[in-house]
Amino acid sequence: xxxxxxxxxxxxxxxxxxxxxxxxxxxxxxxxxxxxxxxxxxxxxxxxxxxxxxxxxxxxxxxxxxxxxxxxxxxxxxxxxxxxxxxxxxxxxxxxxxxxxxxxxxxxxxxxxxxxxxxxxxxxxxxxxxxxxxxxxxxxxxxxxxxxxxxxxxxxxxxxxxxxxxxxxxxxxxxxxxxxxxxxxxxxxxxxxxxxxxxxxxxxxxxxxxxxxxxxxxxxxxxxxxxxxxxxxxxxxxxxxxxxxxxxxxxxxxxxxxxxxxxxxxxxxxxxxxxxxxxxxxxxxxxxxxxxxxxxxxxxxxxxxxxxxx
Numbered sequence: 001x002x003x004x005x006x007x008x009x010x011x012x013x014x015x016x017x018x019x020x021x022x023x024x025x026x027x028x029x030x031x032x033x034x035x036x037x038x039x040x041x042x043x044x045x046x047x048x049x050x051x052x053x054x055x056x057x058x059x060x061x062x063x064x065x066x067x068x069x070x071x072x073x074x075x076x077x078x079x080x081x082x083x084x085x086x087x088x089x090x091x092x093x094x095x096x097x098x099x100x101x102x103x104x105x106x107x108x109x110x111x112x113x114x115x116x117x118x119x120x121x122x123x124x125x126x127x128x129x130x131x132x133x134x135x136x137x138x139x140x141x142x143x144x145x146x147x148x149x150x151x152x153x154x155x156x157x158x159x160x161x162x163x164x165x166x167x168x169x170x171x172x173x174x175x176x177x178x179x180x181x182x183x184x185x186x187x188x189x190x191x192x193x194x195x196x197x198x199x200x201x202x203x204x205x206x207x208x209x210x211x212x213x214x215x216x217x218x219x220x221x222x223x224x225x226x227x228x229x230x231x232x233x234x235x236x237x238x239x240x241x242x243x244x245x246x247x248x249x250x251x252x253x254x255x256x257x258x259x260x261x262x263x264x265x266x267x268x269x270x271x272x273x274x275x276x277x278x279x280x281x282x283x284x285x286x287x288x289x290x291x292x293x294x295x296x297x298x299x300x301x302x303x304x305x306x307x308x309x310x
Contacts, residue, residue: 001288001296001297001298002295002296002297002298003297003298003300004297004300006286006301007033007034007267007299008031008032008033008302009022009031009033009034009302009303009304010033010286010287010299010301010303010304010305011033011034011035011036011305012274012304012305012308013035013036013037013098013306013309014035014036014037014095014096014097014098014268014270015097015098015308015309016098016099016100016252018035018037018098018305018308019035019097019252019256019257019260020256021305021307022035023256026260026263026265027263029265030265032265032267033263033265033266033267034267034268034269034299034301035266035267035268035269036269036272036274036287036289037095037096037098037268037269037271038094038271038272038273039093039094039096039270039271040095040096040270041095041096041268041270042095042096042097042101042253043253044243044246044253044254046243047242047243047244047245048245048246051238051242051243056102056241057241060091062093062094062095062101062102062241063087063092063093063094063102064092064093064094064309065094066085066087070083070084070085071084072084091240091241092309093309095270096252096253096268096270097243097251097253098252098308098309099309100250100251100252101252101253102240102241102242102243103240104239104240105215105216105239105249105250106213106215106216107154107157107159107161107214107216108214109143109150109179109214110143110146111177111178111179112142112143112144112179114143115138115139115141115143116138116139116142117136117138117139118137118138119138121136147179147182148182151181151183154185154186155186155224155225156225156226156250156255157186157250157255158187158216158222158224158230159185159187159214159215160185160186160187160188160189160190160212160214160215160216161174161185161211161213162174162175162184162188162189162211163175163181163183163185164176164177164178164209165177165178165179165180165181166180166183166184167180167181167182168180173211173212174212175209175211176211186224187219187222187232188219188220189212189219190212190213190217190233191219191235216249217233217239217248217249217250218230218231218232218233218248219232220232224255226255228254228255228258230247230248230254230255231247231248232248233249234246271291271292272289272290272291273289273291274287274288274308275288275289275290275296276288277306278298284301284303284304285300285301285304286298286300286301286304287301
């Protein structure tokens with residue numbers, strides 16, 4: 001097994017998590033950062049020239065192949081784990097951008113009560129209604145702790161939508177039940193199609209408060225705080241299971257890769273299937289991976305981040 005030159009940081013997985021971590025470290029430090037991705041490279045032009053509905057929507061070209069590495073499932077701890085042979089609601093990705101390339105782009109925030117789940121349930125239903133085996137807990141942080149980061153990410157992605165709670169003031173037309181926002185969405189809501197308009201009119205007549213879906217697809221041309229410009233949505237309908245042909249949908253390849261490619265302390269290595277984290281004296285010292293030629297390599301690193309799907 002060949003030993004490679006050591007780096008400061010190795011990150012396994014080039015999706016939203018891995019590339020965001022790489023961007024934060026590369027922009028704030030002089031550390032040498034290497035991201036390993038088992039799939040291949042991608043760019044917006046690929047989706048424009050080669051994307052086929054059968055290939056992407058049915059054959060799931062951008063997703064982890066369960067023929068090569070399946071996922072197992074068990075309903076109870078005592079059950080035998082069984083392989084999943086057909087994907088359903090979750091679609092793990094592969095290749096640069098990971099699932100962030102073919103995601104639907106729905107971009108909700110968690111509600112404030114989600115961070116105090118146990119307390120919320122006790123207040124609403126009482127301790128007697130929770131079964132003894134219930135393990136639900138409060139988070140160690142709050143919505144208010146995360147709100148500035150929500151705001152930052154939404155501006156990076158150019159999320160479209162309508163605020164329903166702006167610094168504590170409830171606003172008609174937005175989600176009145178969301179946590180307070182520091183600022184309005186970066187881009188306006190998407191256009192309302194006919195069926196959605198019917199639903200909106202019907203629910204409003206019943207006294208409900210419908211609101212436009214927060215979407216990671218820019219409704220108008222947008223330039224984010226990093227200087228990355230993207231087109232407005234063309235309403236083609238090919239979002240989930242597809243990469244955006246014009247770059248309107250926020251994806252790691254059109255928001256983070258352009259920034260990282262300018263960094264001299266960043267390297268992206270594709271075709272690198274990480275198989276093991278190497279431990280020495282109880283500490284991670286690097287990873288072993290297999291490259292596209294089938295060679296097993298050892299990549300030493302001072303810090304190891306796992307940012308792939310499970």
